[in-house]
Amino acid sequence: MPETNSTPPAFCVALHDVAPSTWDAYAGFVAAVKRLNIPLTLLVTPDYHRQGAVERHPAFVRAIGQRLESGDEVVLHGYYHDDPEPLGFAPQEWFMRRIYTFEGEFYRLAEAEALQRLQQGLEMFARLGWRTQGFTPPAWLLGAGARRALQQSSLSYASTIHTLIRLPTFAELPAPSLVWSSRSAWRRGLSRIWSKRMLARSRSAPFLRLGLHPVDMQYPAVQAYWLDTVRELAETRQPLTKAAWLERQA
Template identity: 45%
Template sequence: MALALNPASALLGATPAELPRDALAPGGALALVVHDVAPATWERCAALLQAARDLAPALPATLLVVPRWHGQPSTRAFESAMDAALAEGHELALHGWSHLDPVPARGTLQRLRRRFYTAGEGEFAALAREDAARRIALGKRWFARRGWPLAGFVPPAWLLGEGSAQALADAGFAYSCTLDRFIALQGQAPLRSWSLVFSTRAAWRRGVSRLWVPFLARRLSDAPLLRFELHPDDVVYPEVRRCWLDLLARALAQGRQPLLLREVAQRLPLKPSL
């Protein structure tokens, strides 16, 4: 089965668009995206959001919610917190079902991507189309029962195998993302958009991230969209927290407009008709 950091060709269907900086908003756009939102992580996610809003009040974020994080059920307290987040102007998106990769990894490349790179959390990396479609449908129903609007699906660790990409293409979402692309699913070309993301699982990873992410942010200074893709532990380590807050402050000072991911999808131009 095909496996890559980018989605399968059935989902992309086009070369990524290269747009000018002001294509989405005057001065460029930025998106604050919080991964792995679940009852077990919510205290850290809430602290991360508060740190961002201490920097810029009313800053909107897209929260990537996992219905059954590592098999754990949801809670009323967590769902009340999500209701409050929506009322505060944030967006909720579906981030897999369990955030665990259930398929054995075969071969060196797959083991590196799905065990070392993702710590076994790339849930949609190698699923068959039917299994991926079932998990997506479960997530959509879970959102619907709670009355939460749902426009986007972002796979855990941004990994999509061929079967998962096919299931996602049929699921009716407005957008998805991979590590290096924003993918609008309503007739727009995908947008090349690298994620600004930290790795915190070890001290050496944190050290490398604090060098790599600012370097990447400078390289992306003319990009139409900066994606600040943060994880719960990004608020735990002071040196990582200072780094992303400084980068976020610079992006805002440079005039970038904060957008929810659904707003990014709405602003992308349609592919030209043949």
């Protein structure tokens, strides 16, 4: 059964795919929300697209450390954020791994490999002094092996596109996400329509998540949409990180 809560409604601003190669794209947005005193949940990938471990980038490490000191949260977001594993023949697997996304890293991993990547990511973050409670799989895709691995980890929660999951029990809390597909004009147009409808349907949700991606920052209209949405939600909801909201639940 999903957990219930009686705390005031809240929302979270989550930046996906945070890495040395993507951090500059977020600079303007991060500065804007800092002026609004909005905490951020930073989904950091330890070795994004195998471009090099984050700990090899001192300027990035310092920047994230400063964000943590200001009240932000770091979440483990996969390890490589890619999916080069061989494909099977099942139509669903082809759809999920090559049409829906090419980056569902934790969708097909066996338990042992998933656990190893979780541990390596957490150990890296620990060396950097980053306390990490949560995990968000790339593309929000969790396979059976990854689910079993999460139950053995030190993490206290994981995220899907619709819920937050307490670990190790896998108790689910409703937490709908707004997310755009910004890679083409027609996708951005549909995303605007979908987001408007999603906001209307989620008015009574106790916790609403905004899921931003680096590609969103390439388009001023999309970045403006996210800032306007943050301002609108802040009028009726409390801005919190994921971990802070979970700590307030019974």
